[in-house]
Amino acid sequence: MTSISIRNLTKSFGSERVLRGIDLDLPEGKILALLGPSGCGKTTLLRLIAGFDAVGAGEIVVGGRPVASARSHVPPERRRIGYVPQEGALFPHLTLAGNVAFGLRRGAGRVDRVREILKLTGLEELGQRYPRELSGGQQQRGALARALAPSPEIVLLDEPFNALDLDLRRALCEEVTRMLRKSRATAILVTHDPQEAFVSADYVAVMQSGRIMQFGSPEAVYHAPLNADVARITGGCVLIEGRADGKVVQTDLGPIALSADLPAVQGAVTVMLRPEQIRISRQETGVAALLKAASFRGAHTDADVAVGDREIRISVPGAERLQAGATVWLTVEGACAAYSGEGEMPDRRHRAA
Amino acid sequence: MSLAAPLLRQAQRTPSWLLIGTLVPSVLVAVPLFYVAVRSFEAGLTGIASEIFRERTFDLLVNTLTLAACVTTAAAAIGTAFAWCVERTDLPMRRAWRVLASLPLAVPAFVASFAWSSFHAGFESMAGAIFILSLASYPLVYLPVAAALRSMEPAFEDVSRSLGKGRWETFFRVILPQAGPALGAGALLVLTHMFAEFGALSLLRVQTFTTAIFASYELQFDSATAALQAAVLVLLCLPAAYGEMRLRRKIGVARVGRGSARRMAPVRLGRWRLPVFLCFCLSFALSLGVPLLILVYWLTVGFSAGRGHSDILPAIGGSLSLAVPGAFVVVLLALSPVLLSVRHEGPLSRAADRLPYIVHGLPGLVVALALVFVSIHYLRAFYQTVGLLMAAYAILFLPQAQSALRASIELVPARLEEAARSLGRRPLAAFMSVTVPNILPGIGAALALIALELMRELTSTLMLAPIGVATLATEVWTHTNDGEYAAAAPFAALLVAVSALPVYFFTRRSIGIEDIQ
Numbered sequence: 095m096t097s098i099s100i101r102n103l104t105k106s107f108g109s110e111r112v113l114r115g116i117d118l119d120l121p122e123g124k125i126l127a128l129l130g131p132s133g134c135g136k137t138t139l140l141r142l143i144a145g146f147d148a149v150g151a152g153e154i155v156v157g158g159r160p161v162a163s164a165r166s167h168v169p170p171e172r173r174r175i176g177y178v179p180q181e182g183a184l185f186p187h188l189t190l191a192g193n194v195a196f197g198l199r200r201g202a203g204r205v206d207r208v209r210e211i212l213k214l215t216g217l218e219e220l221g222q223r224y225p226r227e228l229s230g231g232q233q234q235r236g237a238l239a240r241a242l243a244p245s246p247e248i249v250l251l252d253e254p255f256n257a258l259d260l261d262l263r264r265a266l267c268e269e270v271t272r273m274l275r276k277s278r279a280t281a282i283l284v285t286h287d288p289q290e291a292f293v294s295a296d297y298v299a300v301m302q303s304g305r306i307m308q309f310g311s312p313e314a315v316y317h318a319p320l321n322a323d324v325a326r327i328t329g330g331c332v333l334i335e336g337r338a339d340g341k342v343v344q345t346d347l348g349p350i351a352l353s354a355d356l357p358a359v360q361g362a363v364t365v366m367l368r369p370e371q372i373r374i375s376r377q378e379t380g381v382a383a384l385l386k387a388a389s390f391r392g393a394h395t396d397a398d399v400a401v402g403d404r405e406i407r408i409s410v411p412g413a414e415r416l417q418a419g420a421t422v423w424l425t426v427e428g429a430c431a432a433y434s435g436e437g438e439m440p441d442r443r444h445r446a447a
Numbered sequence: 448m449s450l451a452a453p454l455l456r457q458a459q460r461t462p463s464w465l466l467i468g469t470l471v472p473s474v475l476v477a478v479p480l481f482y483v484a485v486r487s488f489e490a491g492l493t494g495i496a497s498e499i500f501r502e503r504t505f506d507l508l509v510n511t512l513t514l515a516a517c518v519t520t521a522a523a524a525i526g527t528a529f530a531w532c533v534e535r536t537d538l539p540m541r542r543a544w545r546v547l548a549s550l551p552l553a554v555p556a557f558v559a560s561f562a563w564s565s566f567h568a569g570f571e572s573m574a575g576a577i578f579i580l581s582l583a584s585y586p587l588v589y590l591p592v593a594a595a596l597r598s599m600e601p602a603f604e605d606v607s608r609s610l611g612k613g614r615w616e617t618f619f620r621v622i623l624p625q626a627g628p629a630l631g632a633g634a635l636l637v638l639t640h641m642f643a644e645f646g647a648l649s650l651l652r653v654q655t656f657t658t659a660i661f662a663s664y665e666l667q668f669d670s671a672t673a674a675l676q677a678a679v680l681v682l683l684c685l686p687a688a689y690g691e692m693r694l695r696r697k698i699g700v701a702r703v704g705r706g707s708a709r710r711m712a713p714v715r716l717g718r719w720r721l722p723v724f725l726c727f728c729l730s731f732a733l734s735l736g737v738p739l740l741i742l743v744y745w746l747t748v749g750f751s752a753g754r755g756h757s758d759i760l761p762a763i764g765g766s767l768s769l770a771v772p773g774a775f776v777v778v779l780l781a782l783s784p785v786l787l788s789v790r791h792e793g794p795l796s797r798a799a800d801r802l803p804y805i806v807h808g809l810p811g812l813v814v815a816l817a818l819v820f821v822s823i824h825y826l827r828a829f830y831q832t833v834g835l836l837m838a839a840y841a842i843l844f845l846p847q848a849q850s851a852l853r854a855s856i857e858l859v860p861a862r863l864e865e866a867a868r869s870l871g872r873r874p875l876a877a878f879m880s881v882t883v884p885n886i887l888p889g890i891g892a893a894l895a896l897i898a899l900e901l902m903r904e905l906t907s908t909l910m911l912a913p914i915g916v917a918t919l920a921t922e923v924w925t926h927t928n929d930g931e932y933a934a935a936a937p938f939a940a941l942l943v944a945v946s947a948l949p950v951y952f953f954t955r956r957s958i959g960i961e962d963i964q
Contacts, residue, residue: 146605170608177609179602187624196620197610237606244610 097122097280098143098248103152105138112138114304116152120248120297125274125281127291129315130301130327136284139301140250143282144177145170157247176241176249176279181257182233184225190236191221197244207243215239215273230258231266238270242277249274251283255290267293288328292316300324316368318355319431325366332372332406336365336432343432346401347372347381353429363432369409373425374399374416380425388416399424462874465791468783469799475780476806476842482817483681486674498675503659507676511655511683514576514648515641521581523634525730526588527626531618532723534596537713539724545593548727549586549954551734553946555903556583557646558939561923562738564650565745565932576653582734583647584640588633590954595629596622614714628697635691642684643810646905646920650927656680657812657906664816664910674820677813688808692801742943745936758922759937766902766918769833773840774898778890780841781848789856803845811906814842818911831913839907848897855889856882892952899949903942919945 098120105113112135120126128136141147143154145161145168154162156175161168170177184193191208198204212218215235225233234254241249254270255263271294274281285291291298292312300308300315307327308320319325322333336345338359341352345365352358373380374397383399388410395410399422408424410416487495498504533544554562556579563570563579570579603625607617623630645657656676663673716723781803788800818839822830829835859882867877905920912921919938926935 141605144605144609146608169613170605171611171613173609174611175609177606179606181602183600183602183606185603185606185621185624187627196607197612240606240610246609250609 097124097157098282099155100143101153101155103139103142103149103154105135105142105147105150112304113142113150116304116306118299118306118309120280120282122280123278124296125271125283125294126297126299127295127312128282128284128299128301129286129288129291131286134301135304136301137252140252140282140284143248144175144250145173174244174247176244176246178234178237178241178249178251178254180253182225182237182254184228184233184236184240186225189222189224190217190228190239193225193236193240194221194243196240211239211243214242214276216269231262234258234266235270235273238273242273242279247280249279249281251281253284253286255285255287264289264293270294288316298328300327302327314355317429317431318353319366320356321433322364322366325431330369330409332367332369332408334365334367334404334406336363337361338363338432338434343430346404347424347426350426350430353431356431359432359434361434363434366431366433367426369407370394370411371427371430372406372408373427374408374410374414375423375425376420378423380423383422383424385416385418385420385422387418464875465783465787466795468780469787469796472780472784472841472845473799473802475838476803476845478821478838479681479806479809479814479817479842482820483674483678483813486671486820487678490671490675494671495675495678498672499679504676504679507654507656507659508679510573510653511642511680514573514580514653514655515638515683517577518580518584518641519634519638521577522584522637523588523630525581525585526590526633527592527630529585529589529727529730530593530596530626531622532716532727534593535714536716536723537720538716538727539720541713544727546954547731548589548593549950550731550947551583552586552954553950554583554735554738554943555646555905555920555946556580556644557650557905557920557927558742558923558942559583559734559738560647560650561927561932561935561939562741564927566737566741571650571652573653576648576651579651580641580644580647582730584637585730585734587636587640588630591629591633592626595626599625628694632691632694635687635694639684639687639691639808642680642687643808643812645810645812646924650924656683657810660812660816661910664812673816677816680810681813684808684810685806688804688806691808692804739943742936742940745933746940749933749936758917759941762917762919762922762938763941765912765916766920769836769908769912769916769918770898770901772833773837773844773901774894776837777841777844777848777897777901778852778893781845781852781893782890784845785849785852785856789853790861800849803842803849806842807846809842811839811843811904812910814839815907815910833913836907836911836913839911840901840904843904843907844897844900847900848893851893851896852886852889855886855892858889859885896949896952899945902945 098118100116100118103113103116104111116139128139130136138147142149142162143156148167149162149164151164153160156173160166161173184190185196188196191212194208194211195204198207208221209218212221215238217232217235217239220228220232220236225236228236237254238249238251251270255267258266267290274294283291283294295312297309298312298315299306300319302323308315308324315324315328319328322331325331334345334347336343336350338352338361340358340360343350343352343363343365350365350367381401383401386398386400386405388398389396393411395414395416396407397410397416398405398407401424490498529548532538533541533548538544559579559582560570560576563575569575599622603621604617607621612620643657644655645661648655649658649661656679660673660676660680663670663676667673784796784799784803787796818835819830822835863881863885864877867881868874872880902918903920905924908918909921909924912918917925919942922938923935923942926932926938
């Protein structure tokens with residue numbers, strides 16, 4: 095069953111068009127990540143779904159019930175949509191348990207539900223603490239617990255890990271995903287961090303300039319981005335020129351197969367490879383290149399190599415020591431993406447299989 | 448490492464000049480409490496009992512509590528409603544209202560009382576006093592609550608709505624608890640002001656503890672009755688002032704995260720937009736417009752009669768001759784406790800820093816009585832000198848000077864002085880060459896603020912000013928008391944003009960004008 099369905103949604107603030115026609119379907123129990131740079135409209139989309147702002151045009155249907163269109167607006171308190179804002183925003187005047195109980199009806203089941211949800215989020219010992227007595231990660235899990243307590247149709251998470259430092263961020267992201275799956279919640283997570291999106295979501299919607307540029311599985315949007323913008327938003331990329339002939343592209347790095355998920359192209363194209371797809375070797379296999387500079391980054395080394403008159407930056411894993419000025423050989427692993435001219439415009443409908 | 452610890456302790460040792468400088472204001476502030484304690488002790492238990500359990504005392508208590516409770520409730524309701532409308536709705540002209548709503552503070556309560564009582568004798572009653580003082584006091588609630596609403600994390604409201612709570616429930620269960628400390632502190636400030644109010648109540652002929660104490664004092668300088676009434680008043684004031692200080696420290700926890708708060712879409716008032724706007728206009732007219740119009744009326748009457756204006760220059764001179772030296776004394780005395788508390792955190796510095804705030808609820812009347820008592824009994828030479836009045840000013844205005852100074856002193860990091868020390872300066876030299884130049888603008892601002900505040904001070908000036916010295920405030924009081932409204936008007940008008948400046952700065956500080964988009 096479809097949990098949320100959005101048709102041709104637009105929104106403007108004054109003369110600024112923030113959303114330019116969004117179509118989206120998300121099945122029940124799945125997690126969607128809205129991935130995009132700041133200002134792309136992802137937070138606005140979230141707020142329209144939650145009901146905090148009125149839509150310009152289009153329609154939002156949640157659990158089979160229309161909740162927003164240009165003519166009607168169900169207020170947020172009647173939508174049954176949970177919301178986890180940036181930095182959690184636990185009410186400082188209530189204990190953690192008080193926060194979790196806030197959205198629950200008075201009655202016999204209330205105390206049990208609070209205990210159950212605190213257990214699910216691993217906070218059962220901390221119910222009587224006030225938010226200021228909790229760590230950043232605990233506050234964030236508390237905010238999720240508060241949103242999940244009334245069993246909402248959907249949970250919306252607005253860059254929930256932004257305020258945390260990197261280590262905690264990665265760990266908490268995995269943890270929150272686990273909790274969402276355990277509670278079988280349908281969830282939409284807004285983020286600008288591709289790793290966060292890939293780790294947590296079943297589907298990723300890549301947004302830019304008020305549109306969804308691509309909708310698909312994390313693997314699809316990473317390995318077969320529909321255009322160069324999507325490629326840049328979803329991770330590091332190496333862009334080189336090439337000539338396409340159906341499913342194969344001729345490049346300075348030799349012939350590369352075009353990803354099976356992408357439509358065939360002809361003629362002059364821009365080829366997109368992920369940096370880790372280009373393998374470097376001292377054995378004489380592949381294309382010769384000059385190593386111009388190497389910058390050690392810990393788990394990998396960033397290497398600038400010149401192939402012919404073109405310089406590209408690639409990512410070399412492992413402990414291999416690279417010496418600037420040496421000649422190396424490059425091979426390409428896997429398929430590439432290729433775009434003719436400005437790149438393909440994406441399919442406007444985004445429906446999950 | 449073994450060397451570092453003793454060196455560190457030495458570097459942080461509090462300089463003795465700072466300790467002595469802190470001791471003086473602390474002793475001064477304790478004088479009123481000393482007075483109340485000594486006089487109560489002298490009266491003995493039977494004396495206290497016979498004075499307290501009189502019908503007269505009971506009447507005064509009822510009047511004082513009725514007035515204070517009604518004004519506080521009304522001011523809290525008006526102030527909170529205004530703050531919410533200005534900060535969170537699509538009220539027409541909200542940006543203008545943000546400043547306009549605090550302007551009634553520019554009319555001292557006794558000036559507003561002069562205006563209304565000259566308009567109609569019916570305002571000389573308890574109901575009239577409640578009406579006038581509520582309108583004069585609501586900005587004391589409006590300003591902190593508006594600031595709290597402005598800085599509140601908007602996500603709180605979003606979350607509450609997403610959890611199924613409507614607008615009203617969200618207001619009472621989420622917004623109001625967050626703004627609680629600000630609302631409570633503002634309301635308690637109004638309460639202490641009402642306990643301490645003298646000028647307005649005297650002009651409106653409402654009998655409360657302050658007016659009764661003044662009457663006793665006029666009969667007999669060192670009256671036992673006045674002292675015991677003062678003791679009761681102090682017992683009313685101190686808890687309120689203490690509570691306010693406690694609440695004020697809780698303000699500012701409403702923001703959880705870092706980064707700037709996203710501005711929220713204002714609530715649409717719909718068909719209530721015009722009525723609410725008219726309410727704002729009406730209250731503005733009543734709290735500022737009508738008193739000013741009456742003032743202008745009496746000014747023109749006075750000018751056409753062409754008399755009394757020879758007193759204006761001497762009164763301005765009198766005000767300045769007291770306010771300017773007074774400001775220097777107050778700010779100088781406030782400097783040490785602030786420096787001590789900012790730079791040398793510890794139990795002693797905390798106590799010295801807080802004592803004036805606890806005592807700031809004391810009415811000017813009680814402070815003046817206490818100083819008269821102390822000077823008559825222990826320091827005869829000071830009796831009826833300007834020095835005594837300066838001491839009263841210091842006790843009454845230390846907290847204001849402290850908070851004005853604190854803001855600028857906290858901006859100069861101790862690191863600067865440490866750098867000067869590492870370049871070979873001794874502690875005092877480092878302080879003089881690095882810290883003082885950097886806090887001079889702050890000191891200047893504090894001086895100006897306190898001088899302007901002192902110009903509108905009435906009660907202690909009335910009681911302690913050397914004979915023959917009249918100020919703008921005392922002239923308004925004297926003329927109004929004698930029913931000479933036209934003669935009072937020019938002094939009142941000047942006072943309003945003088946008051947506008949500190950109100951502007953106060954508003955700027957608590958609302959953050961520069962923050963308005």
